[in-house]
Amino acid sequence: MDSIDLNKLIAGEPRTLARAITLVESQNPKHQRESKNLLKHIFNLKKSSFRISISGAPGAGKSTLIEALGLYLVSRGRKVAVLTIDPTSPISGGSILGDKVRMEKLATSPHAFIRPSPTNLHVGGATNRTREAILLCEAAGFDIIIVETVGVGQTEFQVKNMVDAFVLAISPLSGDSIQGMKKGILELADLLAITKNDGESESLAKTTLHDYRESLQFSHRSDQWTPPIMAVSSLNMTGIADLWDSLQKYFSFKQSSGTLEKDRLDQQVIWAQDLFWESIHNRFKPKIENSTVQKKILKMLKSKMNPEQVAEVIFKSISN
Numbered sequence: 001m002d003s004i005d006l007n008k009l010i011a012g013e014p015r016t017l018a019r020a021i022t023l024v025e026s027q028n029p030k031h032q033r034e035s036k037n038l039l040k041h042i043f044n045l046k047k048s049s050f051r052i053s054i055s056g057a058p059g060a061g062k063s064t065l066i067e068a069l070g071l072y073l074v075s076r077g078r079k080v081a082v083l084t085i086d087p088t089s090p091i092s093g094g095s096i097l098g099d100k101v102r103m104e105k106l107a108t109s110p111h112a113f114i115r116p117s118p119t120n121l122h123v124g125g126a127t128n129r130t131r132e133a134i135l136l137c138e139a140a141g142f143d144i145i146i147v148e149t150v151g152v153g154q155t156e157f158q159v160k161n162m163v164d165a166f167v168l169a170i171s172p173l174s175g176d177s178i179q180g181m182k183k184g185i186l187e188l189a190d191l192l193a194i195t196k197n198d199g200e201s202e203s204l205a206k207t208t209l210h211d212y213r214e215s216l217q218f219s220h221r222s223d224q225w226t227p228p229i230m231a232v233s234s235l236n237m238t239g240i241a242d243l244w245d246s247l248q249k250y251f252s253f254k255q256s257s258g259t260l261e262k263d264r265l266d267q268q269v270i271w272a273q274d275l276f277w278e279s280i281h282n283r284f285k286p287k288i289e290n291s292t293v294q295k296k297i298l299k300m301l302k303s304k305m306n307p308e309q310v311a312e313v314i315f316k317s318i319s320n
């Protein structure tokens with residue numbers, strides 16, 4: 001891979017941005033050195049952006065909502081980057097989002113950048129590179145960055161630590177009942193959007209909206225923000241302006257209360273910790289997988305030591 005031209009990246013050249021993201025995702029040691037060097041420059045740029053995640057169950061309408069919001073924003077002169085976090089299984093090797101993240105209309109806009117390729121989460125010990133990708137998009141002049149995540153496993157909790165605003169998309173058709181909502185996910189939401197508020201699903205969307213309003217009215221957050229709940233139709237573009245309005249209000253609220261700065265610093269603490277664990281993992285993986293060590297493990301197990309005792313012995317022997 002040729003090295004990245006920083007000037008082209010800062011000028012927002014899409015091919016350079018795409019290549020820069022590929023570089024930071026690469027596991028190749030030479031690429032990783034180049035990536036560290038690139039990120040050093042990027043960190044110093046101190047550009048600003050509003051980072052939003054849109055999460056929700058499969059089929060909740062996330063991609064369609066991102067496209068609608070993205071089109072609305074580019075029509076108002078904003079530059080929008082869309083990233084996806086796909087909890088790709090190392091077993092299936094496939095991508096859940098796959099071709100579905102095309103966002104064809106938004107993709108034709110010169111003011112939008114869409115990165116549909118899956119970003120692996122902790123596959124083979126690699127930490128996901130969404131945070132780095134966010135910074136690269138920011139460096140390239142995108143001032144609104146939207147991350148799509150599919151509601152599987154721990155993804156939402158991880159993405160919450162990468163963005164300024166967490167939007168939960170809820171489909172009235174999916175039977176996303178409040179009871180069925182994964183524990184804790186609701187509390188992550190800074191804003192809830194009931195999707196598909198049109199046609200046949202409109203009345204169900206209204207009922208869903210009412211149910212969520214009822215159930216959330218007594219929940220209190222430590223930051224005094226009351227997460228708005230609204231119904232939107234990405235198909236008819238209704239509620240999209242209101243959604244943006246609420247997001248902007250939340251961003252201003254975070255700025256004026258100082259939580260934006262505080263949260264971003266806390267996020268960097270987590271980021272540094274993740275990188276720390278990644279380097280520990282990368283350093284010890286070859287040692288534990290070494291064939292002599294493997295034989296030693298087998299021998300100890302055959303001599304009736306239990307796995308816990310074995311792990312302790314191995315840890316002591318490889319960590320000095």
Ligand SMILES: Nc1nc2c(ncn2[C@@H]2O[C@H](COP(=O)(O)OP(=O)(O)OP(=O)(O)O)[C@@H](O)[C@H]2O)c(=O)[nH]1
Pocket residue numbers: 056057058059060061062063064065096097100150195196197198199201232233234235236
């Ligand atoms: N009627 C109606 N259908 C919608 C709307 N938004 C999305 N859909 C439909 O809902 C289905 C799922 O939409 P997506 O945007 O792909 O949903 P998603 O949450 O991104 O799905 P995954 O990425 O697979 O989890 C598609 O068939 C869409 O056409 C809407 O505003 N109105």
Ligand SMILES: [Mg+2]
Pocket residue numbers: 062063064097100101148
């Ligand atoms: Mg999608």
